[in-house]
Amino acid sequence: MNNFKPYYAVIFTSTQATDIKGYLVMAEKMENLAKQQKGYLGMDSARNEVGITISYWESLEAIKNWKANTAHLFAQQKGREQWYNWYNVRICKVEREYEFTLE
Structure with a gap:
């Protein structure tokens, strides 16, 4: 039985x-701080010509609280x-996910 619970992604x-x-130091600081926030689920990031960081949260309220964090502001x-x-x-609301791993 699948116990998947929908969650939110901030892209x-x-x-x-x-x-x-100072950017890399601040990015690391923000990632570490985000990990301490209630409702934080994880993060993926890629930085090249275009940077993309996706953080995952339990609820819209958790996202709102992170956006209002003083250090994040x-x-x-x-x-x-x-x-x-x-x-x-x-x-975005994530309602389903799947992955593939070659082992």
Whole structure:
């Protein structure tokens, strides 16, 4: 029997500015802080020409609380002022998932 419970994904897609001094340190700090938030389920990230970070949450309320976190608000401000040329945030409900692993 499948015990899958729907959850939410926040998809953050971005392109970086040329001046990203301090970005990697802040990204690591935000990931560690997110892990401590109630309702946090995990994160996947890839950074190349376009950066994509997907964080997973139990509820919309948990996402709202993370968005309002003081340290996260500071990181958002730095991102708009210095690190990003563009970004887009999508919030999606995950109702089903599956995966493949070659073993």
